Amino acid sequence: MGQQYEQLDEETLFIVSQTFKALSDPTRIRILHLLSSGEFSVTEIANRLSLLQSTVSHQLRFLKNLRLVKYRREGTTLYYSHDDEHVLHILEQTIRHARDH
Amino acid sequence: MGQQYEQLDEETLFIVSQTFKALSDPTRIRILHLLSSGEFSVTEIANRLSLLQSTVSHQLRFLKNLRLVKYRREGTTLYYSHDDEHVLHILEQTIRHARDH
């Protein structure tokens, strides 16, 4: 096996580092992990994870900029859900790996 | 499909965030990506990636603390190589994914 080494161009490097940066913060991990099980409003997320509404909102913006989450509106409520299967897969995979010590 | 949601304990959260933090920096990504193709000394890594020896050494220490790399000594030279197949797999997987836009 062993894939071949190929120089990383600036753009790829940027995308990859941004992707992992999104997954490097405990709060964002918790939010994404929660969203892996369904759709939740900002308030619901804050309540379930014992976080301030502002904190959740800021982090959701971060995740939305990277297109890792999306939302739909229902009245004044915004329901957030995940929007990147690949990244979610990597997260869940790593969580399982971490749990096995 | 759809795996079940399960609360993340502190330890798992820490391990997962640390792992992704290691992959969130462009310099560390470049080092790990280079090491995916073989064994290199600190000086070789610095030359190939146009980095200061000190920078490489600091980042290698970071990666070594997380057991993502290891080294063997030959005289005064330390040859570093990767030491975590799982993390390397995730990195290469994400690089390929990023390259497809």
Add this chain to the structure above:
DNA sequence: TCAATATATGAATATATGTTCATATAAGTT
């Protein structure tokens, strides 16, 4: 032991980042 080479380390600095507080915006209801 001295010199040369390879690597590690610590301090300093600049920058990035996460959270909090206060407040703004937006939609719905009366």
Add this chain to the structure above:
DNA sequence: AACTTATATGAACATATATTCATATATTGA
């Protein structure tokens, strides 16, 4: 329009982080 509820935003702050410079350590060979 006023009020309520849900969410977003901006500033301020504290902390974390990456890089650089100068220097220390370690190994080898003369």
